[in-house]
Amino acid sequence: MKVFIPSPLLSYTNRKEVNAFGCTLAEVLRDLDRQYPGIRFRMIDEQDRVRPHIRIFVNGEQTFALDRGLDDRDVVHVIQALSGG
Amino acid sequence: MKPMRQGRSGTGSTVLLVATRKGAWLYRASRDREAWSCEGPHFLGQIVHHLVLDPRDGETLLASASTGHLGPTLFRSRDLGRTWDESRRPPAFAKTDAAQTPRAVNHIFWLTPGHASEPGVWYAGTSPHGLFRSEDSGETWAPCVGLNDDPRYREWMGGPQDGTPDGPKLHSILVDPRSANHLYLGMSSGGVHESVDRGCSWEPLIDGLEVVEGLDASKAWFHDPHCVRLCPSQPDRLYQQNHCGIYRLDRPARRWERIGINMPREVGDIGFPMIVHPRDADTAWVFPMDGSSVWPRVAIGGRPAAYVTRDAGRSWNRQDRGLPESQAWWTVKRQAMTSDVCDPVGLYIGTTSGELWGSIDEGASWRGIARHLPEIYALEAASV
Numbered sequence: 412m413k414v415f416i417p418s419p420l421l422s423y424t425n426r427k428e429v430n431a432f433g434c435t436l437a438e439v440l441r442d443l444d445r446q447y448p449g450i451r452f453r454m455i456d457e458q459d460r461v462r463p464h465i466r467i468f469v470n471g472e473q474t475f476a477l478d479r480g481l482d483d484r485d486v487v488h489v490i491q492a493l494s495g496g
Numbered sequence: 497m498k499p500m501r502q503g504r505s506g507t508g509s510t511v512l513l514v515a516t517r518k519g520a521w522l523y524r525a526s527r528d529r530e531a532w533s534c535e536g537p538h539f540l541g542q543i544v545h546h547l548v549l550d551p552r553d554g555e556t557l558l559a560s561a562s563t564g565h566l567g568p569t570l571f572r573s574r575d576l577g578r579t580w581d582e583s584r585r586p587p588a589f590a591k592t593d594a595a596q597t598p599r600a601v602n603h604i605f606w607l608t609p610g611h612a613s614e615p616g617v618w619y620a621g622t623s624p625h626g627l628f629r630s631e632d633s634g635e636t637w638a639p640c641v642g643l644n645d646d647p648r649y650r651e652w653m654g655g656p657q658d659g660t661p662d663g664p665k666l667h668s669i670l671v672d673p674r675s676a677n678h679l680y681l682g683m684s685s686g687g688v689h690e691s692v693d694r695g696c697s698w699e700p701l702i703d704g705l706e707v708v709e710g711l712d713a714s715k716a717w718f719h720d721p722h723c724v725r726l727c728p729s730q731p732d733r734l735y736q737q738n739h740c741g742i743y744r745l746d747r748p749a750r751r752w753e754r755i756g757i758n759m760p761r762e763v764g765d766i767g768f769p770m771i772v773h774p775r776d777a778d779t780a781w782v783f784p785m786d787g788s789s790v791w792p793r794v795a796i797g798g799r800p801a802a803y804v805t806r807d808a809g810r811s812w813n814r815q816d817r818g819l820p821e822s823q824a825w826w827t828v829k830r831q832a833m834t835s836d837v838c839d840p841v842g843l844y845i846g847t848t849s850g851e852l853w854g855s856i857d858e859g860a861s862w863r864g865i866a867r868h869l870p871e872i873y874a875l876e877a878a879s880v
Contacts, residue, residue, distance in 0.1 A: 419566055449582045453566040456600035457588035464565040491565045 414443060414487040420454070423447040431487075436467065437477035439487060454489060464492040508879040510836045511576075512844055513557070514852065515544040518870035520559055522577055529842055529856045532865050538577060546831060548607040549576075549878035550633070552615050558634045560604035560620070568603045570620075572634045576880065585636040587620050587628035589644065597655075599624060606831070608669040611676035619695075621666030625653040625683050627695065642696040643681075643689075649698065652686045652716040667830065668724035672731050680724060680734070687719035688736065704752035706740040722768045723830040730777035735809075737770035737782055737830070744809050755809025759784070763796055763803070763814075769833035773841060773858075778808045781815075781835075781859060783845060785827040793848075794825045802833075802843065802859050818862035819853065826851065831874035846872030 414431050416424050424447050431446070433439035437459070444451035454465045461467060461475050468488040469479060481487070512523040514536075521536030538544075542561040550556040555576050562568040570583035589599040601622045610617025610629075620628040620637060627640040643649050654664065665684045672678035679691045680701070688705070689698045700716045707718040720739035727733040732747040742756030742765040756765025766787030773779035781804050786792040795801070801816035826849040836842040843855040850869035855862045 419563060448584065449569060449586075452586060452588070453569065456567060457591060458598040458600055459591070460598075460600070462565075462567050 412439065412481060412483050412485050412487060414439065415489065417489055417491045419491055420450055420489070423450040423453075432483075434481060435477065436469065436474065436479045436481060436487070439481060440477070466490050466492050508837075510838065510842060511549070511878045511880050512834075512852065512854075512865070513547040513549060513874075513876040513878060514846060514866075514869065514872060515547040515559070515831075515874040516846075516850070516870040516872050517543055520544040520547050521866075521869065523852065523865060529836075529838070529854070534866065535577060538580070539571065543603070544873065545603055545605050546607045546874045546876075548609065548876055549880070550609045550618075551878070552609060552612055554880055556633055558607050558618065560607060562603045568601050568622075570604060570634055570637075583634055583637070587622055587626065587637040587639075589626060590639055590641075599626070601626060602663055605665045606667040606669055608671060611671050612673070614676050617676075619669045619671075619679075621669050621681065623663035623665045625649075625664050625666045625686060627666055627669070627681065629695065640695045642691070642693075643698050646698070649686075652700075653683065654685065654717050668721065670724065670726045670734075672726070673728060674731055680726065682721035682724045682736075684722065685717060685720040685739075687716035688721050688724055689716075701745070701750060702752075703750050704745075704754070705736075705738060705743060706754065708740065723770045725770055725772045725780070727772045727777035729773070729775050733777045733808075735770055735772055735780045737767050739766070739787075741765045742767075742770070742782055742809065753809075755805070756782075758805075758810060759803060759812050760814075767828075768830035769828050769845075771833050771835050771843070774835065774837045775839075776806075779804065779806050779858075780809070781805075781833070781843060783828045783833055794827050798823045798825050800824050800826065800828075800847075802845075802855075802862075804859050815855075815859035816862075817860065818855075825849075829873060832872050834875050834877045836877040837879055842877065844875055844877055846875040848872070 431439045431442040510525040514521040519537035519540040523532045545560045547559045557573040559571045569586045571580045573580045592598045606621035608619045616633045618630045627643045628637045630637045668682035670680040677694045687702045690701045691698045707713045711718040723737045725735045734745045736743040741754045743752040744755045745752045759765045767784040803812045826847040828845045832846040840858045852866040854865045
C-alpha cells in the first residue's frame, strides 16, 4: 500500500511516497523499518505508542491503534503534528 | 569579540565538538590554538545533546540527536565527522506490561566512552532517567537493568514532574581509569551514585550534600547534582557542582565537603558546569550563574566569569578578562564547559546565546572563537 512520508523522515526514504506491506498498521511500520532501518523508532516509542508529535492517518482518518487492520487499497499518511507552529 | 592570539604549543590538535539545539559543529584549532576552522553544520535542525569522540581510537564520534517531533537516535562517524551512519538499536527501555509505568526515552542526554580496557564499550544517560550500555561502539544498546529496574532507583528517579524543566536527566557517567568495574553517575534529580561491579548494582553517595531547605537530605530523590567530575590525575577525587553548592569528595570517604562556601559571598556557589585540570587535582573551574528568586539562569549581574580554585576549593579567584564586562545575560549549561589537555590547559565555554569562548592560559584571559551559533547544549574538547 502507499505510505506518505513527512519531510523530517525523508532522510530515510528519499521519497515522499513509498510502498509497504502488512495486514495491520504495526506490520506496515515494521516493513517500513525493514526497508528504511531506524525510521520506525523515530515515529513509535519502545512501548509501541505513536510519539507525541507524530500523527498517522489511514484513508484520511486519524488512528493511534497499531493493530488497525489494513489492506492493499488503504493509504497511510504519516505527518508531523502541527504542534508549536 | 577579538580573535584568539596568544598561547604556546599544545600536545596535539584540539577539536571542539559543539552540540547545539539546531545541529552540531566541529571547530579545529591550529597547533598553537590561535586560529580555528569550522566544519558544519551536521544534522542541521536536529537537537544534538552531546557529541563525543572516542579517545581510544581517536576517530569514532557519537552524536545523540532528536527533533521536536521525532524520537531520539544516535549517529556514528568513523572518520571524524566526514560520514555518518545511524545506530541500529538506539537506547530504549524494555517493553513493560500493563502493571508497570511505561517508560520511553525522550532524549539521550549524556555519552561516555567506556574504560580503556573495553574498546567499543560506551555508556549513555537519558531523559527520563535511564542508563544504557553499548559493546559495539554505539551500534546497539541495552538497558542497564541493575539501575533502570531496581525498585529503589525507580522510586528515586521520580516521574515527569520531578526533573529539570526540560526533563529529568541522567548525566556525569564517570569511569574510573583504574578499573572498568568502578563507575559513578548523577541524576537530576536523584543524587550521585556509585557502582563497583560495572553497573550491575548501585549505591547512593549523597552524604554531606545539602538539599533545598526544608527537605530531607537523607532521601536521594531530593538531591540535584548538576555536574560531577573525576580528576584523571587523582581518580579518588571528585568535584561536583550541585543545585545547592560546590562540593569535593576524596575517596574512600563518603561525605562530600562543601567547598563552595569559600566562594565570594556576592557570587555564591550556584551554577551548572564544573571542570577539572587534567594533571593537577587541586585545580578546578566553575561558571557561576544567578540562582536567586526564580532562578534566572544567567550570568550574575550580566557579567560572566569563571572561577578557579588552585587549592582544592579552599579559595577561589575570578577569571573574567576578555569576557563581556556588562549586559551579557547568557550562561553555560552543565555540558558546555570543557578543557583540553595542552600545557597550559585550554578552557572552552559554549553559551546559551550561541557563542564559543576559549582561553589558552587556563582561564586568565578569554577570547571569542565563534558567535551566532544556536544555543549550545554541550561542548567537548578532543585531541586528535
